[in-house]
Amino acid sequence: MVPLSYYLVLSGILFACGVTGFLIKRNIIAIFMSIELMLNGVNLSFVAFAAQWHALSGQIFVFFVMVVAAAEAAVGLAIIIAVYRTRETLNVDRVNLLKL
Amino acid sequence: MLHLIVFSVFGLVCVAGAVNLLVQRHPINSALSLVIVMGSLAVEYLLLGAEFVAAVQVIVYAGAIMVLFVFVIMLLNAGEEERSKGSRVAMLFGVPGMVIGSVLMAWVLVARSGTGNIAVGALPGPPKVIGWLLFHDFLLPFEVTSVLVLIAIMGAVVLASHPGSKQPDKREG
Numbered sequence: 001m002v003p004l005s006y007y008l009v010l011s012g013i014l015f016a017c018g019v020t021g022f023l024i025k026r027n028i029i030a031i032f033m034s035i036e037l038m039l040n041g042v043n044l045s046f047v048a049f050a051a052q053w054h055a056l057s058g059q060i061f062v063f064f065v066m067v068v069a070a071a072e073a074a075v076g077l078a079i080i081i082a083v084y085r086t087r088e089t090l091n092v093d094r095v096n097l098l099k100l
Numbered sequence: 101m102l103h104l105i106v107f108s109v110f111g112l113v114c115v116a117g118a119v120n121l122l123v124q125r126h127p128i129n130s131a132l133s134l135v136i137v138m139g140s141l142a143v144e145y146l147l148l149g150a151e152f153v154a155a156v157q158v159i160v161y162a163g164a165i166m167v168l169f170v171f172v173i174m175l176l177n178a179g180e181e182e183r184s185k186g187s188r189v190a191m192l193f194g195v196p197g198m199v200i201g202s203v204l205m206a207w208v209l210v211a212r213s214g215t216g217n218i219a220v221g222a223l224p225g226p227p228k229v230i231g232w233l234l235f236h237d238f239l240l241p242f243e244v245t246s247v248l249v250l251i252a253i254m255g256a257v258v259l260a261s262h263p264g265s266k267q268p269d270k271r272e273g
């Protein structure tokens with residue numbers, strides 16, 4: 001028997017790691033992976049709450065979060081490729097102009 | 101007891117992978133540690149009984165999405181991350197604030213929330229039931245997400261397609 005709060009603490013730690021990575025990473029792909037980490041942390045809390053309240057809707061929402069994550073990854077990585085093509089860098093500090 | 105041990109082991113692996121993602125400088129190392137995080141999260145889902153979610157987590161997240169990431173890293177030949185100087189205010193207030201906030205949150209959740217225990221496989225989510233729910237109760241969100249995915253595919257194709265011969269004309273004008 002594991003208390004629900006342990007799952008929530010684990011999901012909170014994962015989310016905090018994602019936020020930290022989003023703030024401190026300088027590589028645009030690593031920033032993207034931090035966002036995926038945040039989404040994973042939220043998914044864990046969805047499943048844990050679903051088990052706590054015996055409601056399967058929580059697990060359904062995980063699928064929707066996964067779909068959004070997949071769509072976001074596809075569009076975001078396309079944007080990264082487009083940015084790299086025009087600027088030749090992946091460092092977000094160097095990407096500071098809207099128009100070249 | 102065994103439940104708690106398995107939970108702790110895979111929780112620790114999960115957190116170690118997340119921290120490794122932050123520490124590593126090369127994006128490919130970060131991507132592989134993210135795969136570890138997702139794999140151990142799938143085990144946590146299995147412990148909660150969500151077997152279908154665990155399978156989809158491995159197939160979609162650790163499989164498809166991470167392959168996309170690794171593919172882009174290889175395609176762009178991403179090298180080591182450059183270290184840039186962060187602001188001092190962020191180091192002074194951000195890090196202690198983060199630590200204090202996390203400890204406070206963990207303490208409130210563990211000591212004060214009074215939530216009950218969850219047994220092994222507390223809420224089984226077999227594919228049959230999940231599919232029934234998706235196509236009955238959640239039919240409208242399901243269809244809306246299919247439109248979202250369609251738009252995302254078109255957006256990705258448009259964004260990643262090569263500018264081609266149109267680019268020189270624009271610059272001349």
